[in-house]
Amino acid sequence: MTAFPLYLAAALAEIFGCFAVWLWLREGQSALWLGPGLVSLAVFAGLLTLSPAEAAGRAYAIYGGVYILASLGWMWFVEGQRPDLWDVLGGGICLLGAALILWGPRGG
Numbered sequence: 001m002t003a004f005p006l007y008l009a010a011a012l013a014e015i016f017g018c019f020a021v022w023l024w025l026r027e028g029q030s031a032l033w034l035g036p037g038l039v040s041l042a043v044f045a046g047l048l049t050l051s052p053a054e055a056a057g058r059a060y061a062i063y064g065g066v067y068i069l070a071s072l073g074w075m076w077f078v079e080g081q082r083p084d085l086w087d088v089l090g091g092g093i094c095l096l097g098a099a100l101i102l103w104g105p106r107g108g
Contacts, residue, residue, distance in 0.1 A: 003052055003102055007063050010047035011070035017041035019074070058101060065098025 020037025023029040051059035069091045072083045083091070 003062075004066065006047060006050055006052075007066035007098075008070055010044050010063060011067045012074075013040045013044035013047060014067065015071060015074050017044060019078070053102065062098045062102045065094040065096075065101075068094040 017037045017040035020033040020040065024031055024033045024037075048059055048063060051062070053059035053062055072087050072091050075081045075087075076083055
């Protein structure tokens with residue numbers, strides 16, 4: 001799996017897992033949402049171990065940029081709230097930062 005799809009899959013798994021808890025605690029939905037939510041969070045953690053980054057901290061930093069972009073997509077497509085200009089600009093800056101961390105030249 002290439003880097004971006006990997007991080008995107010991890011982001012969607014984490015967002016779904018957290019959204020399941022949100023539904024239960026904030027929206028009054030059934031606690032049965034916690035089962036799939038916990039499975040999704042476990043999938044998220046497992047996916048991050050497949051990162052091409054050589055250090056866990058770097059993998060998490062790269063993931064953070066993709067997570068922000070995926071969160072804005074979730075807000076738009078699942079929650080029906082269209083991102084505004086500032087959301088898009090901020091997400092783009094974060095994604096650029098993640099790309100620099102992932103593909104930036106490393107000194108010996």
